[in-house]
Amino acid sequence: MDSSYKSELRRLDALFSGSSRIGLAVHVHPDGDALGSAVALSRYLREFRRKETVVLLPDMFPSFLSFIVGTENFIVAESDAAAAAEAVASCDLLVCLDHNSPGRTGLLEQPVRQSAAPKVLIDHHLDPEEGIYSPAFSDTEVSSTCELLYSLLSAMPDISGSGGFPVGMGEPLMAGMTTDTNNFANSVFPGTFRMASELLAAGVDRDGILFRLYNQYRENRFRAMGCFLGEKLKLLPGGVAYAVFDRCTEERFGLEDGDTEGFVNMPLGIGGVRMSIFLKEDKGFFRVSVRSVGDCAASDFASRCFHGGGHFHAAGGRLYFPEDIPSPAAAAEYVEISAARFLQDSAPSKNNMRK
Ligand SMILES: [Mn+2]
Structure with a gap:
């Protein structure tokens, strides 16, 4: 662990000791990493520190991730905004x-900003907002928040002295790291394998986690995948692939949240494709996912064209109608024009960009 974390870790330890009820807040559309890190920390705080905890979710997670959450206490702001605001305030x-x-926390944003409680950050995205989190554990040289939390928890005296990382906390961490790395396909660092190896040795059932993550999809996903690859996927000059799933397509396949998980990564398997863009229609906007390889910055494209951001190679945002485009039917043209412009603009500064 980074040595500058040592004193911050002591502050975190003291904050835990001095608190009685601790809220664990995650981003909108909670993914495996968000849920895994929140659940693992919640278990630690309850079992090792005897604290009350509540996992604070802006909206509901897809059902295939429910095994990560188990019986952990959580509240969903989208289902009951007043109760969620009250939970944050408590x-x-x-x-x-x-x-x-x-x-990034949707309906939780105002309650979190208004809360007088100290706010700790544990995260692996670029550029954390200044002036709000202290201490801020922000590290982009890890696979996932789960990996970063694993190293923080491992350094806590009550865990390091306990003779092995507790399996009940290790399983959600392993699950979150696995989804964020796409099962070790991207954003893998030496510490990622170390964590996986140590958790396996501690008795975490990785086969069980993989089965629940990758062998329990709905049939609808595979029917929709056929349409995605066969009809919807378009290739543009300059190595850009994109696909638009409008409301009509979603209804045709009876899609639910999570059914199109990972589709955006698939076109990157085509030789010469540097950036893949996937749009999925929601109420009044498209959810946009962007993935890239090499020196092509998905995060720049998402922030410039889709009010979003994220990691260098994995980012997301939104495309609103009628604000950004007149109607959903105009999405494809918007993507084509903005991608061409983006490639043109980023071409000369290529040498300054990192791999
Ligand atoms: Mn993450």
């Missing part, structure tokens, strides 16, 4: 996981 410490700004 906490004397907030830990913000897997996001870099309250702006």
Whole structure:
């Protein structure tokens, strides 16, 4: 662990000791990393520190991730905004996981900003918002928030002295690291394998986790995948692939949240494709996912064209109608024009960009 973390870790330890009710907040559309880190930390705080905890979710997670959450106590702001705001206000410490700004927490944003409780950040995204989190554990040289939390928890005296990492906390961490790395396909660092190896040795059932993550999809996903690859996927000059799933396509395949998980990564397997863009229609906007390889910055494209951001190679945002485009039917043209412009603009500065 980074040595500058040592004193911050002591502060975190003291904050935990001095709090009685701790809220664990994550980003909108909670993914495996958000849920895994929140659940693992919640278990640690309850079992090792005897604290009350509540996992604070802006909206509901897809059902295939419910095994990560198990019986952990959580509240969903989209289902009951007043109760969620009350839950945030009842906490004397907030830990913000897997996001870099309250702006990423949807309906939780205002309650979090208004809370007088200390706010701790544990995250792996670029550029955390200044002036709100202290201490801020922000590290982009890890696979996932789960990996970063694993190293923080491992350094806590009550865990390091306990003779092995507790399996009940290790399983959600392993699950979150696995989804964020796409099962070790991207954003893998030496510490990622170390964590996986140590958790396996501690008795974490990785086969069980993989089965629940990758062998329990709905049939609808595979029917929709056929349409995605066969009809919807378009290739543009300059190595850009994109696909648009409008409301009509979603209804045709009876899609639910999570059914199109990972589609955006698939076109990167085509030789010469540097950036892949996937749009999925929601109420009044498209959810946009962007993935890239090499020196092509998905995060720049998402922030410039889709009010979003994220990691260098994996980012997301939104495309609103009628604000950004007149109607959903105009999405494809918007993507084509903005991608061409983006490639043109980023071409000369290529040498300055990192791999
Ligand atoms: Mn993450």
